[in-house]
Amino acid sequence: MKRKTIALIAHDRKKADMVAFATQNRKKLEKFNLIGTGTTAKLVKEKTGLKVKAYHSGPYGGDVEIAALVVKGKCDVVIFLHDPLEPHPHDPDIKTLMRVCDVYNVPLATNLSTAEIIINAISEMDFD
Numbered sequence: 001m002k003r004k005t006i007a008l009i010a011h012d013r014k015k016a017d018m019v020a021f022a023t024q025n026r027k028k029l030e031k032f033n034l035i036g037t038g039t040t041a042k043l044v045k046e047k048t049g050l051k052v053k054a055y056h057s058g059p060y061g062g063d064v065e066i067a068a069l070v071v072k073g074k075c076d077v078v079i080f081l082h083d084p085l086e087p088h089p090h091d092p093d094i095k096t097l098m099r100v101c102d103v104y105n106v107p108l109a110t111n112l113s114t115a116e117i118i119i120n121a122i123s124e125m126d127f128d
């Protein structure tokens with residue numbers, strides 16, 4: 001069966017949480033094809049050794065690239081540690097990504113607790 005793809009995305013003040021999440025769940029995550037926005041992907045790769053394909057950085061279109069993959073059925077789960085307390089210049093892109101996850105019924109975690117629940121669930125399940 002083809003590996004499912006998980007997108008890892010974190011805003012700056014959530015990057016430490018993303019690294020901790022990826023470190024704690026390394027064994028589960030390595031069974032998936034991992035992608036991410038530029039800085040998050042690079043950081044997770046450096047800190048955990050996981051292979052993560054990097055798209056553009058979020059403010060430079062990375063969220064939109066991942067949104068396009070969701071639309072094309074090429075991204076199965078999105079873990080997006082979103083910072084609700086900071087304004088983002090690319091807020092329309094963030095909304096686009098979240099919206100297409102809802103349009104295509106793709107699991108989307110926007111905080112650490114939900115990310116934990118999703119990674120545990122998908123590690124157990126026959127995803128199809």
Ligand SMILES: O=C(CO)COP(=O)(O)O
Nearest residue numbers: 037038039040057058059
């Ligand atoms: O801005 C982001 C998501 O909206 C994340 O982008 P980076 O991973 O490049 O920091």
